[in-house]
Amino acid sequence: MIPAALRSIRKELHPNSPVTRHATRSTAVTATGYLLGAALPFGHGYWAPLAAVMIMRPDFSQTYSRAVARLAGTVIGVGVATGALQATHAGPHLSAALAVASAGLMYLLMSSAQFVAQACIAAYVVFLLGTAGEQWTQTAPERILLTVVGGLLAMVAYAVYPAWETPRLRTLLADWLAAQGRYTAAVVRHYAEPVGKAAPDVREALLAARDARAAWHAAVARAADEPVRQRGLSRVAADDAEDALMQMGRVTMLMEAHLPERGARSVPPAARLADALRTATEKGAKAVRERRIPRWDAVRDALDDPTWSIADDPVVRHGSRMLNRCLTELSEALDPTPPSSDDRGPPQRSGT
Structure with a gap:
């Protein structure tokens, strides 16, 4: 377990890692919030870094939504709790009972929304401090102001040192293409080397x-809510590329479901096609990262292999044609002026 954890840590130790960026932001915000809380003339300065850490998430959309929900929930929770204390002139015992009720409501409603949970937490804090004899005028303004400070720190940290998902879409698409290519190649190879x-x-x-x-x-999903302009991969292109790879995955799974049993008749040209798929998708992934259009000439050459026979397994013959179409559609999705598609499959021959 420890070696695996160390490998995971080493994998993320680079400036562009979202994990490293989030850890850096959290550390800086916690330290800054603590110093600000200590410098301000309040008695609960730790609320600022606590609010910031509770708000911060690795992606922008969650950080922003949690900041808004925490501030709004705090204002409403403090307002309701303060009004209750003022109306009832609650002493320590009643304040304790109200604190318990607020905690119970928080656990009951915490799955409904961040806003509701935060309102219950804010009310709980006000009631809890009321049990110690502190007046609402001492706690309510502090709670609201320090929550605002924590929220602002979280948002400023993300603005200064962001980890946008939008610029990473090409890299992640390339990773998916390479992984899908390895899976497809592994399946196709077992038509040439049947093992069940x-x-x-x-x-x-x-x-x-x-x-x-x-x-x-x-x-x-995270990039959809980011205020970042698309960089070379529009939303339409991303959707079309996703559709092409999803279809490629479905075709591959269908081919996997019909893999021949051990000892069945092999399909020798499938071995060349498997090699071509693996190599071409690796090169295609590199092209996607470098903002180039992937080419599938090696795959088409393997499909044109004259050793394909009509007696070969129809699943691999027809499936390979569909795989070629999926790869072509992927290139078209990434090309603003796509070339005409070439959906050639293995030639239908009457003999070997």
């Missing part, structure tokens, strides 16, 4: 492709 459906390399490649796809989807 229990193929460990196929399973491993499938899991890697799923991880890459999940990372892409998460980044796209």
Whole structure:
């Protein structure tokens, strides 16, 4: 476990890592918030760094929404709690009961919205301090002001040292393409080297492709709310490229479901196609990162191999044609002036 954790840490130790950037922001904001809280003439200066840390998230959209929800929830929670204390002239015992009720409401409603949970927390703090005999005039203004300070620190930190997802979309798309290519190549190869459906390399490649796809989807969702202009990959291009890779994944899974059993008739040209798919998708991933259009000449050459036969497994013959179409659609999605598609598949021959 420890070696795996160390590998994960080393993997993220670079300036462009969202994890490293979030850790840096959190450290700087916590220290700054503590110093500001200590410098301000209040008795609960720790509220500022606490609010900032509770607000901050690795992505902009969550940080912004949590900042707004925390401030609004704090104002309403403090207002309601202060009004209750003023109306009831609550002593320590009643304040304690109200604090318990606020805590209970927080646990009941915390899954509904950040705003509601924060309102309950703010009310709980006011009631809890009331049990110690502190007046609302001592706690309410401090709570609101220090929450504002913490929220501003969180937003300023993100503005100064951001970790936008939008510029990373090309890299994540390339990672997905490379992982999907390895999975597809592994499946196609087993038509040339039948080992049955229990193929460990196929399973491993499938899991890697799923991880890459999940990372892409998460980044796209976060990027949708960022105030960052698209850099070379428009939303339409991203959607079309995603559709092409999703279709490629579905075709590959269909081919995997029909893998020949061990000892079945092999399809020798599938080995060349597998090599071409793996190499071409790796080069294609590099092209995507470098803002170039991927080319699939090697895949088409493998499909034009004269050793393909009509007697070969129809799943790999028709599936390879569909894979070629998916790759072509991916290039078209990334090209503002796409070339005409070439959906050639293995020639339908009557003999070997």
